[in-house]
Amino acid sequence: MYLYGSTVAEAAQGVGDAGFIGVAERRFRQVFGVAPSPEEVRSWQHSWPALLQILRSAGLGAVHLLLEYSLPATGERVDALLVGRDTSGQLCTIAIELKQWTHAQLSPARPGMVRVGGRVVQHPARQVGGYVHYLQQWVSRDGFPLTVRGAAVLHDAPAELVAELRGRASGGPAGAYPVLGRDDLTPVPSAQALAQRLGCADLSPVSWDDVEGFLQVEHRPSPALLQRAGEVIEGRDAFTLIGDQDLARQEVLHAVEEAARTRGKKSIVVVTGGPGTGKTVIACRLLGDLCRQPGANPRLLSPSGTLTRQLRRTVGDVFSGLITTFLNKVPAGITDNSVVLLDEAHRARTYPDHQQGAFPVILGKVIDQAAVTVLFLDERQIVRPTEGLTLKQLEQHASRIGSSFAHIDLVSQFRCNGSRAYQQWVDRLFQPEGTALAWRGCDYDLAAAADPEQLDRWVAVHANRGHTARLTAGFCWPWDSPPTPPLLPEVVITWHGTDGPGSWARPWNCRADEPGFDHPDVPARPFWATDVGGHDQVGCIYTAQGMEYAYNAVIMGDDLVRRGERWIAQPDASHDTQLRDLPPQRYLHYALNTYRTLATRGSRGTRLYSTDAVTQLFLQTLLPPDGALTRNSLPR
Structure with a gap:
């Protein structure tokens, strides 16, 4: 799929039309099923005319161009794809990544990433390299050989920024893809020299039938x-x-x-x-x-x-x-x-x-x-x-x-120290009603924590020993932190213990998909369960599900409480917008599954704690206290 296709000359003529961008917006909705963002539309308005001027100055007016070409197995789109034929007669594509950057921040700690404004993005040469690799491995094959090249075109970037980006890419795979800035994109000393810098000097035009043949090739792994x-x-x-x-x-x-x-x-x-x-x-x-x-x-x-x-x-x-x-x-x-x-x-x-x-x-x-x-x-x-x-x-x-x-x-248990006893105990504990059994197993480190501070210390001790240890909670606190650090301490718990009142607070895990540029010690959401620093934030079901770590601390919120031999759901205690408006009996099903899932993330040990005093007392009747030297505690 693509947004627009024609020769460079035709596109250059059309882009000057006042209605060109409006037509592109409507086609975007038809092709991709959603409306383009205002930022994307502004990018087209600024970058497309600049690119077309560059390509015409390089003498490439007869070459075909596809704008917003989709790489369907990845969800990515190439800003511009040139399609021609190389000197050997083989079909050739040049993937072009367009950037409007005039300044950017690079960090030695994140060599493949760049911060532009408030966003952290891939180095443009790495981005182009990914497009080239995809086309080589998913489109080019026996029967349809394809030459693939790429370039990053930063049409507003000054020489200093371009030199810094090139230096960061050199020595690695991304160094194979040119990063071109404002001074590189003029026909100096000739149009041929500009085409050479773009990787297009040997490119000859093809017919639209050739382009159609390229578009119709099935995308599948080589x-x-x-x-x-x-x-x-x-x-x-x-x-x-x-x-x-x-x-x-x-x-x-x-x-x-x-x-x-x-x-x-x-x-x-x-x-x-x-x-x-x-x-x-x-x-x-x-x-x-x-x-x-x-x-x-x-x-x-x-x-x-x-x-x-x-x-x-x-x-x-x-x-x-x-x-x-x-x-x-x-x-x-x-x-x-x-x-x-x-x-x-x-x-x-x-x-x-x-x-x-x-x-x-x-x-x-x-x-x-x-x-x-x-x-x-x-x-x-x-x-x-x-x-x-x-x-x-x-x-x-x-x-x-x-x-x-x-x-x-599948029956055999490989998590939770291979303890089928623990798996059966958890399954029984999180049934809607019925008698819960005291934990008698000796093959898994399980206990009740007295308060959140004790949970926190337990997690920190194991993390300091080099083990993965994580703290999770039900979604019973607001989640208003910005997408990137610094994170707000939103999970706040107060209690009355034997030593008087206590208070504890920690942030939820980061919501961003990439680590903060200035906070590499705060893992991004996908890597909260595995990366160093994750033990300092609280995970929820959406970040913990499917993951595994050695030591597992779980805070049960007031959305699920124990009364007698039954669990009671209290949806109004939840901050999960997908669940909080459900009737209690329906919410109960999801709450039980949530806490069962959270309680089974730890491969070596688990600690449980409830913010509800009655439920906490219930857990303490079933489990030994944390640190008790009994046969139920495995050696640390």
Whole structure:
């Protein structure tokens, strides 16, 4: 998809028309489904005329140009893409990233990032490098060879800024892509010299039919990219499978083989299991297996952007198109030979419009397009009304569309020190009603904290010893901090203890997707659970779900309280706008699932505390106090 396409000369003539930008805005809504932001429109108004003047000055008027060209497997758009033919006669594209910068701040601590105004963004050469890599690995292939180049065009940037950006990019992969500023973008000493700086000196025009051929090429990963991904995943110890994890893997691979033999028949495989049974590990290992099969076209999807970014970091950003967030559209390039692995499938209904009938619409389209769809599911981790995919729904959908169906249930527990006793205890604790049992296990470090300060000290001790230790809470406090640090201490708790009244406060985790430029010690939201400094903020269900850390402290807010042998929901104590207006009985379901999920993040130990005095007393009757030297406490 693209916003506008023509020759450079035609575009240069059209951009001077007063209605050109208005037409672009309307087409943007048609092509991308949303309106462009005012900032984006202002960028077009300023950058498009400048770019077209530069290209015409370089003698490139007859070359074809695509504005806002979409890279569908990534969600990214290239500002401008030139399409021509190189001296060998091969189709050639030049990806151009446009910037209006006149100044920017760089930091040695963040070599790949740049701060411009209040935003932290990628170094433009790195950004262009990503576009080039995508086109090389997802479009160029046998039968459609493609030369790909790129350049960053900063048409207002002074020489000092350009020199600084070039210096930061030199020595790394981004150094292969020129960064051109104001002084580089004039036809000096000649138009040919300017074209040379842009990487276009050898570019000859092509017909629009050639451009159409390029636009119609299916975007799918190249065999070389798949081979590399398979090798990387196989080499990661984090993706080693044990016991019934490997059995589940073999069952899925068998379903893939069956689908290949019975071409055209769809297969749905559902892998269920509680927290820590290894669903994500299996999904990643399967992706590695599938990448190494001839003719493979696999994808690993997750509704969680946090999990997606963690997985990309583990295997490398170059494989981002293979591992992507599943929200409101079908990922690019899924065909009738694709195997789609959907982790955390219970969260697949991220938006209400995903369901317009008996089954989520977008997920239904994925299943229709793929040969095999493998869904990893834990129904007791459904924490929002817009979620809720269940095993029963999937089985009914398979029957309705005539697909084969298989179900694999994982039993072995690999989180929480492998303690099935703890998993069973947590499952029973967070039932709506019934007698809760005192903890008698000796294979997991579990206790009740007396107050938040004790929780905080416990987390800090383990963090100082080099372990991952995190503190989470129910969404029972406001979250008004700015997106970037410094963060406000919003989780505020007061209590009356044996030593008198106490007060404690901490910030929620950072909401930004990238670390603050001046605060690299405050992790961005996707990396709160893993990066140094995360123990100083409080995480919530939306940042902790899907994650794991060694030591786990949980604050239960007043939205879920214990009265007798029943849990009582108090939605008015919640600050979660998606939940607080629900009736109590419906809210109860999500609150129980939320706290069960939070209580199962720790691989070695957990501490629980409630802000409600009655509930806190209830927890203290079930659990030993923190620090008690009993057989229930493992050595630290």
